[in-house]
Amino acid sequence: MIFALAVIGCAVFTTYAAGLFFCQKSRETGVFLALGATRCQLQKEMNKELLLLSVGSCAAGTLLGGPLAWCVWQLFRCFLVDSQEMVLTFDPGAYGISFGFTLYVVTMLFALGSQSISRTNIMDVVQESHTSEPIRDVKRWYGPLGIVLVVAGAAAGYLIPGFFIRVLHRYAPSVVDVVFYFPALVGMYMILLHTVVNGWHKRHKYRDIIATSMMKFQGRQTVRNMLVMTLLIAGAYFAAFYAPMLCTN
Known part of the structure; x- marks a missing residue:
């Protein structure tokens, strides 16, 4: 349950942060479209940037995850339980979970990026970061x-x-x-x-x-x-x- 909460929380937060990223980047995208850049050019450059950010950050997290887990485990043994059965074992198959999460992040970013580029109204793209969010009336009850x-x-x-x-x-x-x-x-x-x-x-x-x-x-x-x-x-x-x-x- 703890692991599922952590994965779901990180996945939701990553998607949420990506939405804010593309919202702020929409003005830059709209300016390039207004200056005559084609959507194909913008999509190609954005894909390079997204691939570098997503794969680089996920790779760094994967490499640092092992040492972090070892440090947490040593603190666990030091302050809670320390016995012969508490030896930390590492399963290389755990990298499959990291690969799966990386695949989710890359797929989600490319989908949101493609959706951001495909918009047709340049003025809507430029003004997106300044558009108020529609919120319904929240009653006191x-x-x-x-x-x-x-x-x-x-x-x-x-x-x-x-x-x-x-x-x-x-x-x-x-x-x-x-x-x-x-x-x-x-x-x-x-x-x-x-x-x-x-x-x-x-x-x-x-x-x-x-x-x-x-x-x-x-x-x-x-x-x-x-x-x-x-x-x-x-x-x-x-x-x-x-x-x-x-x-x-």
Whole structure:
């Protein structure tokens, strides 16, 4: 679960960052189109840049991953558990995971880059970074309802497996946990959306004006960033529970 959260969080954050990258690069692309550059020329140059950035960064991460894992493992043995069974073993097949993630990053970047170049309206491309994001009106009840959904989803996801064992005398299918925890994820999104758009305290009216103006341009970006951070922090908290479990009988 920890590994899945880390991979999903990194994949979502990489896609999110790539979207911001192409949004900022759209002005440069539009200027070149206005000056007479062909889309084929721009696509060729952008592909070179994307290939260098993606493959170079993923290769560096792959090479540094081994030493980092060794350092983390030594700290784990030093502060938590140290025994004969705690010897770190390395499987070369692990590089297959890095290769798969690299393939995802390269494919995603090339797809977004091709979509960015294929736009036909030059003025829309030039002004993209200055265009406000369409955001719907977020009602005040989003926050309280989100809290209710988080509590209900967490309680249901925690209690349902016990219900299956005690009442139905069988283990719950793995999909049951996903279904009953899902309201908690929806509630978390509603809480974050309410926090970013409305806030929980009444502020000075001038600050409200500034916040509303900023939200028109960065509302979705802010919420997505908070969701990715929440996902990664949840994985870190889940991993932290292993420390007290290993230090006690």
